[in-house]
Amino acid sequence: xxxxxxxxxxxxxxxxxxxxxxxxxxxxxxxxxxxxxxxxxxxxxxxxxxxxxxxxxxxxxxxxxxxxxxxxxxxxxxxxxxxxxxxxxxxxxxxxxxxxxxxxxxxxxxxxxxxxxxxxxxxxxxxxxxxxxxxxxxxxxxxxxxxxxxxxxxxxxxxxxxxxxxxxxxxxxxxxxxxxxxxxxxxxxxxxxxxxxxxxxxxxxxxxxxxxxxxxxxxxxxxxxxxxxxxxxxxxxxxxxxxxxxxxxxxxxxxxxxxxxxxxxxxxxxxxxxxxxxxxxxxxxxxxxxxxxxxxxxxxxxxxxxxxxxxxxxxxxxxxxxxxxxxxxxxxxxxxxxxxxxxxxxxxxxxxxxxxxxxxxx
Amino acid sequence: xxxxxxxxxxxxxxxxxxxxxxxxxxxxxxxxxxxxxxxxxxxxxxxxxxxxxxxxxxxxxxxxxxxxxxxxxxxxxxxxxxxxxxxxxxxxxxxxxxxxxxxxxxxxxxxxxxxxxxxxxxxxxxxxxxxxxxxxxxxxxxxxxxxxxxxxxxxxxxxxxxxxxxxxxxxxxxxxxxxxxxxxxxxxxxxxxxxxxxxxxxxxxxxxxxxxxxxxxxxxxxxxxxxxxxxxxxxxxx
Numbered sequence: 001x002x003x004x005x006x007x008x009x010x011x012x013x014x015x016x017x018x019x020x021x022x023x024x025x026x027x028x029x030x031x032x033x034x035x036x037x038x039x040x041x042x043x044x045x046x047x048x049x050x051x052x053x054x055x056x057x058x059x060x061x062x063x064x065x066x067x068x069x070x071x072x073x074x075x076x077x078x079x080x081x082x083x084x085x086x087x088x089x090x091x092x093x094x095x096x097x098x099x100x101x102x103x104x105x106x107x108x109x110x111x112x113x114x115x116x117x118x119x120x121x122x123x124x125x126x127x128x129x130x131x132x133x134x135x136x137x138x139x140x141x142x143x144x145x146x147x148x149x150x151x152x153x154x155x156x157x158x159x160x161x162x163x164x165x166x167x168x169x170x171x172x173x174x175x176x177x178x179x180x181x182x183x184x185x186x187x188x189x190x191x192x193x194x195x196x197x198x199x200x201x202x203x204x205x206x207x208x209x210x211x212x213x214x215x216x217x218x219x220x221x222x223x224x225x226x227x228x229x230x231x232x233x234x235x236x237x238x239x240x241x242x243x244x245x246x247x248x249x250x251x252x253x254x255x256x257x258x259x260x261x262x263x264x265x266x267x268x269x270x271x272x273x274x275x276x277x278x279x280x281x282x283x284x285x286x287x288x289x290x291x292x293x294x295x296x297x298x299x300x301x302x303x304x305x306x307x308x309x310x311x312x313x314x315x316x317x318x319x320x321x322x323x324x325x326x327x328x329x330x331x332x333x334x335x336x337x338x339x340x341x342x343x344x345x346x347x348x349x350x351x352x353x354x355x356x357x358x359x360x361x362x
Numbered sequence: 363x364x365x366x367x368x369x370x371x372x373x374x375x376x377x378x379x380x381x382x383x384x385x386x387x388x389x390x391x392x393x394x395x396x397x398x399x400x401x402x403x404x405x406x407x408x409x410x411x412x413x414x415x416x417x418x419x420x421x422x423x424x425x426x427x428x429x430x431x432x433x434x435x436x437x438x439x440x441x442x443x444x445x446x447x448x449x450x451x452x453x454x455x456x457x458x459x460x461x462x463x464x465x466x467x468x469x470x471x472x473x474x475x476x477x478x479x480x481x482x483x484x485x486x487x488x489x490x491x492x493x494x495x496x497x498x499x500x501x502x503x504x505x506x507x508x509x510x511x512x513x514x515x516x517x518x519x520x521x522x523x524x525x526x527x528x529x530x531x532x533x534x535x536x537x538x539x540x541x542x543x544x545x546x547x548x549x550x551x552x553x554x555x556x557x558x559x560x561x562x563x564x565x566x567x568x569x570x571x572x573x574x575x576x577x578x579x580x581x582x583x584x585x586x587x588x589x590x591x592x593x594x595x596x597x598x599x600x
Binding site: 096099100101102103104105106107111114115118119122123125126145149152153156157158159160161162163164171174175178179181182183206209210211212214215218219269270 | 378415558
């Protein structure tokens with residue numbers, strides 16, 4: 001039994017997991033049909049199907065380490081959460097440990113430790129990736145290596161009293177992206193893309209003469225365009241060269257496009273570069289805040305991007321509430337404000353229910 | 363390690379080498395300035411349980427503690443515009459929120475040690491008495507580092523450092539408003555004490571601050587960044 005699809009094409013891990021889920025669903029459905037007397041498989045047929053599925057699941061498990069049961073799937077989810085929390089805790093521990101000991105070391109030893117730790121962790125990532133197909137441990141170690149590299153350059157800056165520079169984001173971003181593409185780590189891809197976005201926004205702020213460290217967050221308008229480019233990047237070969245990477249490109253791009261909009265819409269004066277009159281900007285960001293997520297939901301449904309639909313829906317709800325607060329909080333009594341919000345929520349339920357029925361009929 | 367790991371390792375090595383090369387370049391040429399400062403200008407924080415590093419914090423002369431500091435009266439509308447702040451709108455109620463939301467800008471500041479401006483400020487505010495505060499004062503700012511150096515040529519008294527400038531609206535006692543600039547901080551604000559000099563300062567960390575400065579620090583500003591060259595004790599601390 002080889003791990004290929006019906007057309008003989010090699011499967012990805014995601015497709016292998018979907019195939020395993022399909023087998024489990026088939027087994028459950030056959031049991032239901034047999035109980036209801038709709039279908040009764042003969043002993044020979046049952047044995048052949050069962051043998052085929054056992055071999056298939058065995059092959060998928062050997063090659064991709066897929067979850068063969070619902071229990072295993074739940075365990076995998078738990079391992080993913082544990083690996084993220086573990087990586088964050090270990091990173092904090094590493095940074096705090098260095099701060100605890102660096103005063104005891106001479107400058108040469110400080111530099112050697114700072115550069116050596118990320119290199120050692122890179123070797124550990126490689127070792128873990130060779131031994132474990134699911135890459136849980138490798139992703140923890142990769143995140144730790146990233147934290148060690150951030151500490152490395154940050155502490156070098158402190159040791160030699162360097163003035164901060166936005167360019168430090170370049171090696172951090174390159175490091176994260178290299179690990180992401182090298183090992184297929186989505187969390188590192190998200191980190192690398194976000195750092196690259198931060199770098200470009202900071203460089204633009206520095207180019208206009210602003211204090212870049214503050215303007216990187218306080219002047220988010222360029223992120224809308226840059227996020228659009230990252231979203232468009234999800235259609236490129238670079239994004240699709242790794243399994244489930246286009247999802248990450250789309251989500252990071254969407255976050256960069258949508259997240260600045262509530263701030264720019266409510267506090268235009270504070271957050272905008274003011275390239276257009278304030279009233280125009282206000283109207284523009286109000287419109288974008290409603291239209292862009294609706295567009296994203298529509299595209300997400302058509303293209304089969306559930307992560308885009310979920311993120312855009314979440315954003316739309318938050319933005320709608322933020323705008324209601326912006327428009328009406330000062331104008332009406334509190335009870336009326338909350339009654340109005342509740343009324344809007346019910347109207348949204350009715351509207352979405354109608355759309356759902358229409359989609360069902362279609 | 364396959365190619366994937368080697369590339370990441372290469373990024374780590376190249377970044378570290380670039381940083382160290384930058385340090386060598388910074389310290390290689392003629393220093394930008396050499397100042398001998400004391401505890402008044404470089405304060406020693408108490409020891410921290412979670413951080414064994416030692417860094418001295420740069421203290422500028424009372425810039426933030428006194429409202430409307432006369433020592434920065436040179437930082438007027440013209441200087442703000444020269445740095446790149448947009449001050450073209452009239453300063454009225456309609457434009458006030460916009461001015462108040464103006465983001466900080468990067469520039470260079472001139473720090474003068476124990477100079478005429480500090481002497482003048484001390485005379486006007488403390489009646490001539492030495493209140494023990496820093497003698498390092500921001501005396502000028504601008505985006506052209508060479509022009510600033512030409513105006514402040516004494517490299518043993520004045521240093522030109524990267525800084526952040528902010529615009530603020532000053533309300534005078536008669537109610538009129540004027541645009542002013544301020545340098546809230548320069549970069550870096552902390553100077554790492556190299557391991558070789560820690561032994562001099564470590565015993566002072568746990569003790570209460572004395573009336574006068576307890577140590578002198580020779581700071582060299584290189585082509586880009588400063589470093590501590592020498593630390594020595596003063597007076598009774600020797």
